[in-house]
Amino acid sequence: MAATTEAKTRSLKTWQGINQALTEEMERDPSVVLVGEDVGCPGGPYGVTRGLLDRYGSKRVRDTPISEQVLVGLGVGAGAVGLRPVVEIMFFDFAMIAMDQIVNQAAKFRYFSGQSMPLTIRTMCGAGGPNGAQHSQNFEAWFCAVPGLKVIMPSNARDAKGLLKAAIRDDDPVLFIETLGLLPTRREVPVDEDFVLPIGVAETRREGTDVTVVAVGRLVDRALEAAEALAAEGVSVEVIDPRTLSPLDTETIVESVRRTGRLVVAQEATAPCSIGAELVALAAERCLPQLKAAPIRVASPFINVPTPVPLAEARAPKATDVAAAVRTVMEPA
Amino acid sequence: MRLSRRFEETVHDQFHEGQVPGPLHLSIGQEAVAIGACEGLRVSDAILSTHRGHHHCLAKGASPGRLMAELLGRTAGYSRGRGGSMHVAIPSIGLLGTNGIVGAGLPIATGAAYAMQVQERDDVCVCFFGEGATGTGAFGEAINIAALWQLPLVFVCENNQYVELTPQELHVAGEIWRRGESFGMPGERVDGNDVGAVADAVATAVARARDGEGPTMIEALTYRWFGHYAGDQAAYREDEEVQRWRTLDPLVRSRAALSDADAGALDASVEDEIAAALAFALESPITGPDALAVDHLATV
Numbered sequence A: 001m002a003a004t005t006e007a008k009t010r011s012l013k014t015w016q017g018i019n020q021a022l023t024e025e026m027e028r029d030p031s032v033v034l035v036g037e038d039v040g041c042p043g044g045p046y047g048v049t050r051g052l053l054d055r056y057g058s059k060r061v062r063d064t065p066i067s068e069q070v071l072v073g074l075g076v077g078a079g080a081v082g083l084r085p086v087v088e089i090m091f092f093d094f095a096m097i098a099m100d101q102i103v104n105q106a107a108k109f110r111y112f113s114g115q116s117m118p119l120t121i122r123t124m125c126g127a128g129g130p131n132g133a134q135h136s137q138n139f140e141a142w143f144c145a146v147p148g149l150k151v152i153m154p155s156n157a158r159d160a161k162g163l164l165k166a167a168i169r170d171d172d173p174v175l176f177i178e179t180l181g182l183l184p185t186r187r188e189v190p191v192d193e194d195f196v197l198p199i200g201v202a203e204t205r206r207e208g209t210d211v212t213v214v215a216v217g218r219l220v221d222r223a224l225e226a227a228e229a230l231a232a233e234g235v236s237v238e239v240i241d242p243r244t245l246s247p248l249d250t251e252t253i254v255e256s257v258r259r260t261g262r263l264v265v266a267q268e269a270t271a272p273c274s275i276g277a278e279l280v281a282l283a284a285e286r287c288l289p290q291l292k293a294a295p296i297r298v299a300s301p302f303i304n305v306p307t308p309v310p311l312a313e314a315r316a317p318k319a320t321d322v323a324a325a326v327r328t329v330m331e332p333a
Numbered sequence B: 001m002r003l004s005r006r007f008e009e010t011v012h013d014q015f016h017e018g019q020v021p022g023p024l025h026l027s028i029g030q031e032a033v034a035i036g037a038c039e040g041l042r043v044s045d046a047i048l049s050t051h052r053g054h055h056h057c058l059a060k061g062a063s064p065g066r067l068m069a070e071l072l073g074r075t076a077g078y079s080r081g082r083g084g085s086m087h088v089a090i091p092s093i094g095l096l097g098t099n100g101i102v103g104a105g106l107p108i109a110t111g112a113a114y115a116m117q118v119q120e121r122d123d124v125c126v127c128f129f130g131e132g133a134t135g136t137g138a139f140g141e142a143i144n145i146a147a148l149w150q151l152p153l154v155f156v157c158e159n160n161q162y163v164e165l166t167p168q169e170l171h172v173a174g175e176i177w178r179r180g181e182s183f184g185m186p187g188e189r190v191d192g193n194d195v196g197a198v199a200d201a202v203a204t205a206v207a208r209a210r211d212g213e214g215p216t217m218i219e220a221l222t223y224r225w226f227g228h229y230a231g232d233q234a235a236y237r238e239d240e241e242v243q244r245w246r247t248l249d250p251l252v253r254s255r256a257a258l259s260d261a262d263a264g265a266l267d268a269s270v271e272d273e274i275a276a277a278l279a280f281a282l283e284s285p286i287t288g289p290d291a292l293a294v295d296h297l298a299t300v
């Protein structure tokens, strides 16, 4: 992608970035279809898909019954015979019902047949509404354990647009995880219709020399906020957003950790067997000689998500938690 | 049918010789269902198969040599010999997969049929499944959406009376061919050992589907002669029952329509084809660890 394509930008909310990506890709390629619960008439439970049914009709934008296995199966079958389907699983929690189709079917198709499975599965994770323990969970790491599947988790409008377009154009099955709490947040987004970001490439959101903070999803903005506060204390924080969780851009992360010698990972998911756990393992395997302090995972506590919003927000890690972890790894050994 | 029968007998022998590095679920006795159902299908039509799917693969046009190579763990196999019997997918001939997961083909079939609808093709999808699969949630989801969207889809339940090691009575409530009734889906039960009866029933359903009139539920009654998997002695059923079904051999029944000369010529050509397939498979190198990592992602 040429630098010029990024010249002109507009401020968009994350949901608008997703909506534009879908609209532009459906416009560009008639084989792109969108299926899911409430994606058509109502335009999605949070309005993310509004306008698409009117524009592209009910053949290509289709409301489905509450049939999560069939929903992903629609994508696998359609992807196998020539469409480029986008299927929406309303909440990440519901992906549990579609596990077989995602893990055993979509992710195995190329292995068995040698042929493409150009399927994008969109879903939404995270606390952020009064949705409770069955509508707020972060399972991203589970899917990173599956060969044959790509996992993308954007943290802002720009990446959401550029990476969703990339996912739709990609010939592999991609799980594209949106975050409820980020839908209304804004970032400048290139106007160019061919603005497509590369899958598998992290973005260094802020350069720094003392500590590497690798933040995922909703924690990226919070890590940037912490970095700003810490700069005033004379601590220089580098903030990396992996953006794609599988395949992970390990080189960018390893290079940074070797340079700073300190790692903090920040995520909305709980810590056990998470992306954070994977990143700490990566640092242990590849950065040990350079590490000046034990890495820290900033994560949600290992408890269920409560329904009342203030309680759910109290459970999620905050910028102050990230800052506290950075101060800890900065303490002299 | 004869090709499928001889293919499986041959691969069964290879299994006993230790040449098959994976499980085998034989369809011997059930050939008429696959061959009858696929008789009128085009290359551009799709099918979904199951863990017991050699006959479906061959009926849809898989190369016996490459299929044999796959089962024998050879590099010339459709998945380079890494997948085996339950993991064969050949999209170029419309075979969207045998499957290790009971019932998993049903949702995928709805997707293929939906794509045909979107693309305004008059192709159809035929989904094979066992009576055991009617107990899955995927079955309930698939028949609802197929009827709701009037998908060009033909459900073919291959009822061979046993679900793994237990009789169907322990699995199936009601009558499978009527499961679509309250969805407005026509249903029919056919003698699954009569290739002509299967072909007729499926042809009618396929014609409806091509005309945009939606799905049909067909239940083909048949019987699996051997155990659930190669090596299963099937001690859970009576010899008398097995013998009775063997007298209903679909091959013997269809042979009655052929002259002795034609039948002899057919047998000879099948023997040649099987011998060639086996030779092809055995000539192909046994798959080694170097092939394991390929074909996971198109781009990394």
Ligand SMILES: Cc1ncc(C[n+]2csc(CCOP(=O)(O)OP(=O)(O)O)c2C)c(N)n1
Residues within 6 Å of the ligand: B051, B052, B100, B101, B102, B103, B129, B130, B131, B132, B133, B134, B160, B161, B162, B163, B164, B228
């Ligand atoms: C989801 C799932 N559960 C259980 C199994 C184990 N299993 C393999 S074949 C089989 C029986 C399937 O019976 P049916 O669908 O009637 O097919 P048949 O074996 O009779 O051809 C079972 C239970 C499986 N492969 N997948």
